Amino acid sequence: MSETKEARRIRLETEARKLRRNVWRALRAGGGGHAGGSSSAADILAVLYFHRMRLRPTEPEWPDRDRFVLSKGHANAALGAVLAQAGFIDDALIDRFYQFESPFGMHPDIKVPGVEMCTGALGHGLAIAMGMAMGARIQKKGFHTFVMLGDAELHEGSNWEAAMAAAHYKLDNLTAIVDYNKIGQSGPISELIELDPLADKWRAFGWEVREIDGHDIGEVVDTLDALPVGKDRPSAIVAHTVKGKGVSFAENTYRWHSNNVDDDVHAKAISELGDT
Numbered sequence: 001m002s003e004t005k006e007a008r009r010i011r012l013e014t015e016a017r018k019l020r021r022n023v024w025r026a027l028r029a030g031g032g033g034h035a036g037g038s039s040s041a042a043d044i045l046a047v048l049y050f051h052r053m054r055l056r057p058t059e060p061e062w063p064d065r066d067r068f069v070l071s072k073g074h075a076n077a078a079l080g081a082v083l084a085q086a087g088f089i090d091d092a093l094i095d096r097f098y099q100f101e102s103p104f105g106m107h108p109d110i111k112v113p114g115v116e117m118c119t120g121a122l123g124h125g126l127a128i129a130m131g132m133a134m135g136a137r138i139q140k141k142g143f144h145t146f147v148m149l150g151d152a153e154l155h156e157g158s159n160w161e162a163a164m165a166a167a168h169y170k171l172d173n174l175t176a177i178v179d180y181n182k183i184g185q186s187g188p189i190s191e192l193i194e195l196d197p198l199a200d201k202w203r204a205f206g207w208e209v210r211e212i213d214g215h216d217i218g219e220v221v222d223t224l225d226a227l228p229v230g231k232d233r234p235s236a237i238v239a240h241t242v243k244g245k246g247v248s249f250a251e252n253t254y255r256w257h258s259n260n261v262d263d264d265v266h267a268k269a270i271s272e273l274g275d276t
């Protein structure tokens with residue numbers, strides 16, 4: 001019997017909650033890291049890895065797999081956690097986050113099965129993902145390429161060069177997801193460099209755009225299921241999110257963009273996230 005919509009929503013919300021707990025678990029193991037951007041991305045990652053993307057965790061280099069590039073590479077705690085939950089890597093690797101000689105570091109490394117690209121220097125992922133989408137077309141393959149960008153990351157001009165090019169090449173097999181949590185490393189986007197009207201900017205660059213609540217699992221599912229939304233156009237999903245989502249002291253503040261995490265802080269976070 002196929003899964004009902006309601007059952008699917010509950011399953012994905014459960015994975016997302018577990019993902020947030022695993023993020024804080026990784027940060028405790030590493031002594032700290034990027035709680036804010038890892039937590040804002042968690043619901044979208046859960047829907048990508050447990051619903052939308054065609055993947056084979058036991059065959060990570062399956063040629064027809066969908067591709068995911070975490071352009072905002074500092075959120076790697078969340079990527080490693082979702083790869084563990086999906087079965088690409090051993091769960092025990094979460095406890096080796098940011099440790100000596102661990103492949104699971106502060107930023108994604110292709111030594112970790114399931115990681116498509118080393119990222120961390122902001123502003124490169126969209127162009128790389130565009131190359132993957134172009135590669136699919138050249139090889140006549142049906143896989144879809146997803147790339148997740150941070151909002152402050154969009155201050156890098158290279159994104160807009162790639163955005164222009166992807167529209168020019170009509171890459172409808174490419175989707176950019178903006179984790180629009182309105183906060184960068186050192187303050188609110190509105191004080192750094194305003195991005196609004198962000199959806200209109202993508203439209204002006206030739207993209208088909210959807211604006212969603214990035215924590216509403218049902219809305220994320222419906223939006224990703226509808227892809228590609230425009231024929232001959234790449235898709236941009238502007239996902240409104242909350243930086244640090246799920247843990248009150250980390251929510252909506254640049255102070256938890258990156259911070260130290262000890263046993264005490266971890267216990268406080270887990271007491272809010274619950275243990276199931």
Ligand SMILES: Cc1ncc(C[n+]2csc(CCOP(=O)(O)OP(=O)(O)O)c2C)c(N)n1
Pocket residue numbers: 034036037038040072074120121122123149150151152153154179181183184185243257
């Ligand atoms: C080229 C480059 N410049 C600066 C940094 C340092 N840095 C790491 S994260 C970050 C802010 C990113 O903010 P945002 O894209 O909004 O990410 P999120 O809020 O999702 O964590 C900066 C400036 C970097 N990683 N790469």
Ligand SMILES: [Mg+2]
Pocket residue numbers: 150151152179180181182183184243
């Ligand atoms: Mg941000």
